[in-house]
Amino acid sequence: MKFALLGIFAASSLALGVAVSHSAAEEAPAENASPIYGVTIPEGYRDWKFIAPAQEAPPLDELRAVLGNDIAVDAYKKGTLPFPDGSILVKLAYKRKQSTEFAPATVPGAPTTVQVMVKDSKKYPDSHGWGFGRFVDGKPVDIAQHQTCLSCHVGNVKDHDYVFTRYAP
Structure with missing residues (x-):
């Protein structure tokens, strides 16, 4: 016993x-978490649903695609604001280049960044419920570049729960 x-x-x-x-x-x-927020690149994000394209003018001159997890996509479709906790948005950015096959067309060139927004109002109360991550070659960018995420979102899109991207039907 x-x-x-x-x-x-x-x-x-x-x-x-x-x-x-x-x-x-x-x-x-x-090791690969963003400074300040500790956000990482989500596993399987490349299989998420497409939210919208974006294009940045020079000097960035980038093509961008925004993807969302199921929670974010559902919020977009229903027009839910603020976004519910668990929403994750990923923006893929590429240098814009002219197509070699069709001169008027623009195609993605070299990748520049992967940017991630994670909604968790308990974990990120000081940033309006959002955690941010910016990554180059899978590694988080330095803290000076990273600090601009929140200030840009607060300064421009506070009335849309600090999210720039709108759903492209």
Whole structure:
């Protein structure tokens, strides 16, 4: 009986240790997390739904595509503002270049950034519920570049829950 109780205690302790180390790992900052917010590039985002295109004029001269997870897409379709927690938007940006096959056409060139917005009002109360991440070659940009995300959104689109992109039907 003592051995059985010791076995149960050992198994329980091991399970607790695994649970504690798992939750500690979730709280630890990821190597590829954005400064300030700790946002990472979401797994599987390339399979998300298309929200809208965008084009940036020079000096950026970029083509952009905005994708959203199911929560964000549903909010867009229903016109829900503010966006619900769990909404994630990803903007893919590419240098714009002229098509070699059809001169009037513009096509994506080299990728420039992946930008991520995550809605979590509890985790990001000081930034109106949004966490931001900007990544080049899968790595977060430095903190000076990253600090401009919130100020640009606050200065321009506060009446649309700090989101620039509108849904393209």
